Amino acid sequence: MIVTELNVYPLKSGGGTTLREAEITPRGIRHDRELMLVTPDGRHLSQREIPRLALLRPVYDGWKLRVEPVDPAVVATPLVHDVRRDGEARDITLFRAPSRGVDQGDAAADWFSAVLGTACRLVCFPDDHVRPLDPRYATGEVGYADTLPLLVTSPESLAELNTRLPEPVPMNRFRPNIVVSGWDGPFGEDRARRLRIGEVEVDLVRSCGRCMIVNVDQATGVRGREPLRALAGFRNVERRILFGRTGVPRTLGGVRVGDPVVVLDR
Structure with a gap:
């Protein structure tokens, strides 16, 4: 088993950045979901409301953010x-829960508002803010990710799903942080509770319940009806449609594409 993909999403619900190596911090991959768009009154925005967020391509090093819009209908530098x-x-609020964000000013707000066609503002996760994990699942902290800091998926699971679709979908529909290949069959990740990935250990604590965002084509920003409908036909468990596993770092350090992966606990 090896790591075949690493992805970071510095702007929540924006396009992903593919990495060859990544640093795992207490909040997951460094800079993951560190920035977010909110309405003027502070409510978070995502591809649920604005599918075209997928067409924003952010690059972020912790200090400078560069975002390129790839929407052919938008002409913007x-x-x-x-x-x-x-x-x-x-x-601000994130899924109606209170949170905090450092507002990035009018120039950034005006750019995003013009590109997306809706009034919004950009915020950054404050350095001194702690957003604790839901204690029902794990202890630790997270940035602006939905629930847990890491999402692990597998190509074996995607291949099984694609046999049930009229047209196959790529892995980016599921917006994983770490893709691990080499399982003994589809959804092998469901049975893993702890992984050693390169030099770090990750606890997989909860299967990921999927929403309509997986129906957004990340290359076009257009939302369809699949793969959520097909996934619901065989992966609906207690009214949650499952794909991938969310987890928390047990130890910190670096991971790289090609790193070996070992299941430490099932």
Whole structure:
């Protein structure tokens, strides 16, 4: 078993950035979901409301953000923005729960509002803010990710799903952080509780319940009816449609594409 993909999503619900190597921090891959768009009154935005967020291609090093829009219907120069990480934070909500974000100013807000055609503002996760994990699942912290800091999927599971679809979908529909290949069959990740990935250990604590975002074509920003409908036909468990496993780092360090993966606990 080996790592075949590493992905980071610095802008929540924006396009992913493929990596050859990544640093695993307490909040997952460094800079994952560290930035987010919110409505003017502070409610978080995602591809659920704005599928065209998939067409934003962010690159972020922790200080400078560059976002290129690849929507053919939008003519705009890329955004290049120096991220304010330590400014005064404002109240925002994420899935109706209170959170905090450092507002990135009018220029960034105007750029995103014009490109997406809806009023919004860009916020950054404050350095001194802690968003604790739901204690029902794990202890630790997370940035602006939905519930847990890491999502692990497998090509074997995707291959099984694609046999049930009229047209196959790529792995980017599921927006994983780490893709591990070499399982002994589809959905082998469901049975794993702890992995050693390169030099780090990851606890897989919960299967990932999927929403309509998986129906958004990440190359076009258009939402269809699949693969969620097909997935619901054979992966609906207690009213949650499952694909992939979410987890938390047990130890920290670096991971690379090609690293060996070992199941430590099932």
